[in-house]
Amino acid sequence: MKITVDEEKCCGAGQCVLIAPEVFDQRDEDGIVVVLEPEPPHDQHALTREAAAVCPASAIQVHDTP
Amino acid sequence: MSPNEQILQYPFAYETALEPAAEWTELRGTCPVATITLPDGSQAKLLTRYDDVREMLADPRFTRQDLFGGTGNSQGTATTSAAADTSESPLSVPKHGEDHQRWRRLVGKWLTAKRMAALRPQMAAIADQLLDEMTGRGSSADLKAHFAFPLPVYVICGMLGVPAEDRDRFSYWSDNFLNLTRYSAQERQTAVGELVAYMSGHIAAKRAEPTDDLLSALIEESSGEGEALTDGELLSTGVALLVAGHETTANMIGKMVAMLLADRTRWERLLENPSLIRSTVEEALRFDANGGFGLRRFLTEDVEIGVEVLPNGTTVVCAMAAANRDETAFDNAAEMDLARTPNPHLAFGAGPHSCLGQALARTELQVTLEVLLRRLPSLELDIPATELERLEGLLVGGLSEVPVRW
Ligand code: SF4
Numbered sequence: 068m069k070i071t072v073d074e075e076k077c078c079g080a081g082q083c084v085l086i087a088p089e090v091f092d093q094r095d096e097d098g099i100v101v102v103l104e105p106e107p108p109h110d111q112h113a114l115t116r117e118a119a120a121v122c123p124a125s126a127i128q129v130h131d132t133p
Numbered sequence: 134m135s136p137n138e139q140i141l142q143y144p145f146a147y148e149t150a151l152e153p154a155a156e157w158t159e160l161r162g163t164c165p166v167a168t169i170t171l172p173d174g175s176q177a178k179l180l181t182r183y184d185d186v187r188e189m190l191a192d193p194r195f196t197r198q199d200l201f202g203g204t205g206n207s208q209g210t211a212t213t214s215a216a217a218d219t220s221e222s223p224l225s226v227p228k229h230g231e232d233h234q235r236w237r238r239l240v241g242k243w244l245t246a247k248r249m250a251a252l253r254p255q256m257a258a259i260a261d262q263l264l265d266e267m268t269g270r271g272s273s274a275d276l277k278a279h280f281a282f283p284l285p286v287y288v289i290c291g292m293l294g295v296p297a298e299d300r301d302r303f304s305y306w307s308d309n310f311l312n313l314t315r316y317s318a319q320e321r322q323t324a325v326g327e328l329v330a331y332m333s334g335h336i337a338a339k340r341a342e343p344t345d346d347l348l349s350a351l352i353e354e355s356s357g358e359g360e361a362l363t364d365g366e367l368l369s370t371g372v373a374l375l376v377a378g379h380e381t382t383a384n385m386i387g388k389m390v391a392m393l394l395a396d397r398t399r400w401e402r403l404l405e406n407p408s409l410i411r412s413t414v415e416e417a418l419r420f421d422a423n424g425g426f427g428l429r430r431f432l433t434e435d436v437e438i439g440v441e442v443l444p445n446g447t448t449v450v451c452a453m454a455a456a457n458r459d460e461t462a463f464d465n466a467a468e469m470d471l472a473r474t475p476n477p478h479l480a481f482g483a484g485p486h487s488c489l490g491q492a493l494a495r496t497e498l499q500v501t502l503e504v505l506l507r508r509l510p511s512l513e514l515d516i517p518a519t520e521l522e523r524l525e526g527l528l529v530g531g532l533s534e535v536p537v538r539w
Contacts, residue, residue, distance in 0.1 A: 076485070078484070078485050078486070078487055078489075079237075079238075079241040079242075079244075079245070079489070080481070080487055080488070080489070080491050080492065081244070081245050081246030081247075081249070081491070081492040082246075082491070082492075084245070084246035084247065084492075085246045085411075085492060085495060085496075086411075088246070088250075092247070093242075093245040093246060093247060094242075095242060095245075096238075096242060097238040097241060097242050098238070098241035098242045098244065098245045116475070117474050117475040120475035120477050121415075121475050121476060121477040123191075123481060123482065123483045123484065123487035123491075124191070124483070124484055124485065124487065125191070
């Protein structure tokens with residue numbers, strides 16, 4: 068699994084960080100999303116998908132890799 | 134418009150406080166773009182389907198309708214628009230363009246998930262203290278008045294660096310802004326004047342002697358960027374935090390606890406499995422049928438919704454609570470499922486204007502459940518759930534009391 072984020076879309080709501088703090092963080096300067104784990108380990112997949120699904124700005128894309 | 138389409142009076146009437154309006158299901162099914170009359174007599178279009186509501190809210194072309202003019206950076210407009218337009222929870226000043234972006238960035242960094250996580254112990258201490266006081270008085274109480282109402286205002290006071298002894302005055306002022314029926318215009322004006330005077334003194338004190346709080350940080354960082362926030366902007370920020378973060382969260386705490394106790398198997402499930410707290414908070418936000426007016430959008434271009442074209446100039450009301458019960462978006466939407474994941478509900482809006490304070494609200498709601506489950510596992514409603522009453526006079530939906538015993 069690979070994740071990309073669209074910083075332009077991100078509104079800094081922090082939902083992703085609340086759900087998957089090991090995968091996402093927010094920049095100190097402006098609260099915009101930062102990806103800590105662009106290829107999250109297996110045990111983080113469910114939370115990562117959940118974060119992407121609930122991001123209010125639809126700023127997180129999950130790409131499945133074989 | 135089909136010939137037999139009616140014009141509905143909005144907001145709709147409700148039978149009981151926790152149940153959704155009967156119209157929602159019907160409108161979602163057969164009339165996703167309904168014509169409504171607003172309380173002021175004007176007409177608008179009401180969206181009730183999940184996809185339509187989400188798309189409209191996230192559309193960057195349209196912002197909320199600014200009913201009262203002004204950008205909220207002078208004291209007068211900040212307070213009137215704050216009092217009148219609480220239906221949108223984002224902190225609302227300044228509202229547009231670059232100023233808005235800058236302000237959102239400056240304040241947003243203070244409301245990140247990490248910062249809110251750091252505030253958890255402080256929130257839990259406040260919650261514990263409120264429960265000490267409440268339980269010290271007996272074995273039943275109105276949870277709304279003794280816990281839900283003060284908690285968020287105390288948390289905001291902490292963030293603003295307002296000392297503990299002034300917190301109750303803050304609560305009173307804040308209630309005055311938002312409760313359109315309980316107080317007279319005269320009382321409201323006095324309260325606004327007092328809050329403005331208090332905050333001005335408080336801001337001056339923070340300018341002179343910064344401490345570790347949001348206002349001090351805003352003063353320091355904005356001047357470091359060479360574009361210092363004015364006293365008016367700082368004042369608006371404080372007011373916006375109160376307006377956006379107090380009554381909405383207070384009501385949500387009351388409704389969440391009421392929903393969990395209305396069917397006590399929910400509460401018991403949480404007692405058994407506290408790891409459901411996070412998803413329970415989201416589900417309470419989704420399931421809340423009493424979410425207030427909805428968010429308004431004012432169209433500045435024609436927009437297509439399904440087969441209908443809404444012309445430029447239309448006022449659109451997005452009923453998030455109706456959208457959150459849309460069966461096409463949520464399986465068993467009419468069931469409160471404490472483990473529901475993912476839960477992309479629209480309680481905080483969607484898109485670039487979605488609520489800036491949502492991490493704060495979520496953290497407060499989670500802490501509330503943690504502390505209540507730990508301290509008062511025997512908690513139950515003290516009246517039948519059907520007798521809970523909706524709060525009148527607020528644009529944000531809530532219950533007037535949440536009588537509980539333990
Ligand atoms: S949930 Fe979405 S909008 Fe919010 S911080 Fe994460 S990426 Fe940004």
